Amino acid sequence: MAAILDLPEAALAFVYLVAGVMFIQGLRDMTHPRTAPRGNLISAGGMALAVGVTVLVTNILTPVLLFAGLLVGGAVGVWLAVTVETTEMPQLVGLFNGFGGGASALVAGAEVIDMFGTGSFGVGVTATASLAGIIGAVTFWGSVVAAGKLHGVIDDSAVRYDGEQIAKAAFLIVAVLAGLHLTLRPPLLGSVPLAEWVPSYWVLIVAASILGVLLVIPIGGADMPVVIALLNSYSGLAAATTGFVLSNSVLIIAGTLVGASGLILTIIMCESMNRSLANVFFGGIGESGDDG
Template identity: 55%
Template sequence: MKEVLVNLAYLISASLFIFGLKNLSHPRTAVRGNMIGALGMLVAVLVTLLDRRIVDITTIIVGLTTGAVVGTVLALRVQMTAMPQLVAVFNGLGGGASALVAGTALYESLSGGGEPGFWFTASVVASGIIGAVTFFGSGVAFGKLQGIIKERPIRYSGEQVVKAVVFGLALFAGLLLIKNPDRTALYWVMILFSSVLGVLLTIAIGGADMPVVIALLNSYSGLAASATGFVLENSALIISGSLVGASGMILTNLMCKAMNRSLLNVLFGGFGEVVSTEEDIYEGKVKATSPEEVALILETARRVVIVPGYGMAVAQAQYAVRDLYNLLESRGVEVEFGIHPVAGRMPGHMNVLLAEVDIPYDKMKELEEINPTFEQTDVVIVIGANDVVNPLANTDPKSPIAGMPVLEVWKAKTVVVIKRSLSPGFAGVPNPLFAMDNTLMLFMDAKKAVQEIVNALKESS
């Protein structure tokens, strides 16, 4: 009887997760959605504490308190610019926890004296592999985002073979474990190979492809939880895990579409090698400008679009951008933001940074919305973005970024590009935008540049 009640409670919490996610995907209900999700989690935790198997409450209190303190500090103290790293860490911890729980379940089942069944061990294997890949993959992603590991993709000849072999070894260890569940060392061998696989998979991926990777790891963390649900025969875990798996896949898919590339191409493709021949498309055509000149142009503008990229995050320029936005708005200029889906290092990265400085979210326009408006725009200010405003995507079918939807900023009257140098973006291709007649280059640090434009504007009035 009691077990029925427990399972009913798990059903309630799974339903709350579904409601929560539904609400979380609409702007007006998102806050409530998150709370509903948290409530679902609370129900699940409380009902689990009533489980008769739980005899040692001290360990639980130690674990819960430590985790809650660390989690709270991380969540409240993180800078918004460091959000991609934090999401990577949380993804990794979720995956790691799932793998460990599956491992413990294996030990527990063996100490009970029984012979673990085929499906049980198979689920342990699935959970272990996905969990370890998620944990170490997220670790590398964190390292890259934090600047501890080189952001450029690390590629070498025969790398796909190496990955296939390592995956094969992990799978082989898993199959052996399924045949001999009492040889627990095999579990750790499997975890070891899966961990190496997680590192190899992510180390080969460059910074600008991070949005895809983060979304994918998000999906994996869900699938790992789901696999653990099979191990524990707990449908709450299975349902919640697959919901998260689905949500991560939706985001992964959106990110891939925004780059016009398949997931396989992002994970294994040769993107990020510098293919540029550096033929001089810039020679004699690039016009450098000064903050004062930009201020002068802005004086007469009626419509301005700001296009932020990862450079804005790196330079922490969002506060300066807010000042510029406020100043222009107070003078009756219409200002909007054009945001490319893969700008930054995780899905929605630019939106979070702009929201942090109180830019209303109806001013942040999507690609499809903003593109038709460039022709009526007086000035576009590109801040630390490159590949997402590259006209080659539309014109050169041989370019690595061919077919990628881009922000067609060159249709505006004047384009100001704030960038420290002419160096190519992540895709390694030069950007003809920089050499166009209506483009002015402002070679400066993004934050300093915007601040000086603001100052020049204030002085002239």
């Protein structure tokens, strides 16, 4: 199926600019009690505009699958949001956030596979895709663990063990090495990275997934709201890096906006809860003091 709407590239970029401005205005309105409901509406309008125009102009090869995905995702989203108890909202936000990060990692993976298939890929794309994959997978699994701790399905005490920092560093290094392998494609391991499903990207995803779990497991339940705020900032960054992969302006603008404002919000939440950001970030190094 060809694109439904045949918009010139400049018109599409302009619609993305309008959506970007609506996100900025929406976020700003959300910092004041009086304007907050309006802010959420403006932001939702920007999202509807950006997604709507993208669906209309994209050259869709598999329309049934795409609309089925939108329908299923929309139905699940509505169902979860409508049936949630007020006290369970923080973990639901955490879970939603994880889904966003996971989607970014999958998009980057699909794009890399497509590019290897067509044989046209640049170092810039594979490097940013690796970054999107690492941040996205950490966000997904970190958010799932954080939501699980808040919901009481995962032990919400701070789980500490010997060599904690070394374990985290090891999985980060494996993920980075897999990303380098994908980006530089050294003759090492022969044609392995060129297989149709691009194995080195999935090694990266598995390592980053374990890292995401390890990052949140050592943090106690009381710190979870701050952790979710931080992971929210990460999922914005994951969307922004996906924007670099696809060279899409509104993905970069909106993702970066959330990445930066989410970080500030995390710092503010830390201050109001009397927590140190570094402490939450590195899983409470200061609390036990015997790491490393």
